[in-house]
Structures are given as structure tokens and as C-alpha cells.
Amino acid sequence: MSTELATDQAVLFESRDDGIAVITLNRPATRNCLSAEVREGLRAAWDRFERDPALRVGIVTGAGEKAFCAGGDLKAMVDSGMQVPPRDFIPVPYDNVHLSKPTIAAVNGAAFAGGWLIAQSCDLCVASTSATFAVTEVRVGRSSPWATPLIHMIPQRVMMEILLTGKPISARRAYEIGLVNRLAEPEDLMSEALGLAAEILDGAPLSVRVARETVMLATEMGRSAALEAARHASEVCYRSSDAQEGPRAFSEKRPPHWQGR
Template sequence: MPEETAEAVLYEVRDRVAWITINRPEARNALNKAARDGVRAAFVRFNADENVAVAVLTGAGDKAFCAGGDLKEMADSSLRIPPRDFMVYLGRTLKVDKPVIAAVNGVAYAGGFLLAQQVDLVVAADHARFAITEAKVGRGSPWAAPLPWLMPPRVAMEMLMTAEPISAQRAYELGLVNKVVPAQDLVAETQKLASTIAANAPLSVQAAKALVYSSAEMGWTAALDAGDRIYERVYLSEDGQEGPRAFKEKRKPEWMGR
């Protein structure tokens, strides 16, 4: 990884949890090329690391998770339509089977909102704010197409058209955020959530993620059939026998991930 990219995005493992930190606090963690490349490289590394079960995406400092794309860079390059691979989009441009949590430590605007939208779970500091601000700068947000799946369509419409922010508490009420915590507790609470997931059977966790996203594209009966297919591997795995056996023997399971 180029030095500039490595400095823009940090990667640290804490007890089987990979913390991916956008490290541009002086620019409100805006996504310039180095940051975009760094986020993508970090998730590729996370995918390949068999000793890491969960990833947490966050921003450096206490003011911004990510303020969006670097508008100065966009102006300098006269960016028009961003290419499909302009920045990583989990589940679209990069398949990530393991769970990803966002620890939102401040504003999550535009591309920062996109990052929070594309993860699986969100823990937000109580001062965090969320907005799709593209309408204020004449840009687009085609990436928000799945948003009505995450919140009521009329709320999604309002956010897209007004470009006004909502509070962390409002995001929680809408179901966009899983938990709101005091800012000083954000890291500890997110690590606690991630460690709880990491302690579970990895194939079961990954199947749960696959089931939720698969069902979003299907009707009731098709989703149930997909669930049968997704969980077959879990039932037939060694872990599928280890769990009941550990319970019977009154001990902690030793998950193999196979």
C-alpha cells in the first residue's frame, strides 16, 4: 500500500476486531483519492484475514465520521459522473461476507452517509449527525437507491431533497442506527458489540448477513427458500455439531469456521 494511502486510512486489530479508521481529521475525514483507496485496501485486507471476525469503520477525531467526498479534489479534476469503482461499495463493488459496523463519531454527510449506509450495523455517538447533502452542491446520490429499504420512503425522500441533517437520535428512531451512546463511550460500546458477534459461530453469523440482504430482493416464499440454501452449509458444518456438544458438556464452544 502506498505510504500516502496507509496514512490516510489506519488498520488495527483489537481482539479479532479490525478497526478501519479514516485518518484525515483536519479535512473532516473527507474522501480524497488516498482515503478512498485506503478504505478499499483495508476491506480487502479484512476479507483475507482469517483471524479477524468483524470490522469497525470509523473516523479520526471527534467531529466527523466522514464529511463526504473531497470537493476541492472534485473541483480540481472537474469530476463529472464518478466511475463505478470511484469508491468501495460493500456488497456491490466488493463482496464482504463478514459483518461490518460503523462507529459514527461525528458528521456522516454525503459520501460519509454512504459509508454508514453500506455497513451492516451502526453505533453512533450522541452528537453524530447524518445527511445526504448532494442537493446543496449540485451533485448526485444514486448510491442511495437502497435507502427506502432502511427507512420509510418518505423520510428518504425528505433527506434527499432537503439535504438537511438529522440527529443520531432521529436516525435511531428511524432504524438507520442500532445504538446511540455518549461520545466518550463510542469506542468501548462498539468494541463490545463487535466482540459479542465475534464470539459467535462464524458461519452462522455470515449466513445471517447473507439472509437479510438476500431477502431484501425477494418475496416471502422465495426468501424462505433462499434461507434454506444459505443455512444448509451451517447445519452441515463441524461447528453445527460443536455448538450442541459444547452445551451438553457445559463448556465454551471452539469454533472452527467449517
């Protein structure tokens, strides 16, 4: 049965029967900015997702129509005299938050600064045609070291323009440069994100996990080292029961019955 936190929570968590978790930043009145309560709620949600073996794909989105996440709470930063943010200031998937499962950002509106960071950190991104993206730090005297991995996602000169100007780009432009996987009309955004998640769920669980790890190894290592590391990572998949079930199901012309082992 699906479960969800009370609607007054800063971050909502829906655990679906199909193995998908939907995490919603739930402060639309403040454009889902990363206040302390949102950050802590998001950290708890990612932890819950990772720990639940029944959940295989996570989707993160924002409440309301205007913003996915407008970034950090600048007023709170000024009031606290924050200079260099603590390493764990924003819970970032696959960085300071340990995750081993695929994630999808369903961007429903503005994804600025920290909002861009969350969308960038997820494995895949589906965006509403009304969404906008921006790395706005240069406009408020801050910095964006977290944007470094963008060089593996978009062309260097496009990245340079985005960081140097701080100007927003449209969802269409984000799709054209490869930041976004799929576009959807606003009313179809979650259906598109859930459909993409369902496509991932069709795959063997261990194969999906190793496929994700292979992509990350390829971005972080040289060619030869990545090949060797990927071969090693793939052994658990090749030696699994599912590796026998897949070909057997194909030959018998039936859907496979994945066990994840």
C-alpha cells in the first residue's frame, strides 16, 4: 500500500506498490527553497528510499506549479553569516548521500542554484515544458563548485555561459544540450517520470544497478581503468540467478521473473 507523510511536512514521501518512491519538496509558498526543514526532510527521504528493499527507483519533484526548487534560503545564509557551506549542507544524491539505486528528477518549474544541483545529481531528468534552469550564484556573490560534474553532461562552452551569466535557460534548451532526458506538458510531467521509472523497473535489478555503476565509472576514470572496474563490478550480475532467468525467459517467449539475486 502507498504511504505518504502528513501533507504539512516539508518533504513528502510516497512509497508505491510498483517499487517507485516519489519524494516531493513541499514548500510551494517559498518556491520549495532549501530551508533547514526541507534539507532535513530531503535527507530523511533519501535515507528511507535507500533502506527500503522494495523501492527500486526514486523520483524527486516539487509541489506547486512555479518551482521545483529555487535554491538555498539566502536570507537564512545572511542571518547566520554563512561563508563556506558545510560539506553536508544540502543532501546530494551519490555525493554526501549514499544511494545505490536510480533516481529521476521531475522538474515542474524553476530549478535554480541548489534546485539545479538536485536535478543535476539525479541519474535522469524529466522536465515540464514550463520549467527553467539556472546556476544563479554569480548574481548573488556566491559560488557553484558543485557544478563541476556538468562537464560530463553538457558541452564546455555551454557550461561556461551558464555559470558566467547566471541567466536561466528554458526546458527546451536544457533538453537540447543534454541536461534533460525527456520533456512533458505540465499536466503530464509525473506520468512521464513514472513511465520512465517503469521502463527501468522492467530490467533485472542487479543489471540495472551495475549499468548505473558502469556509467559512473566511465565518467570518473580513464578508459582502460573504467573498463577493468566495470568488468569487476559486472561479475555479481553475471553470476546471478537472474542472468540465467533472462535468456531462459527470452527463449521461452515469456516475461522474466526477476529475483534480484
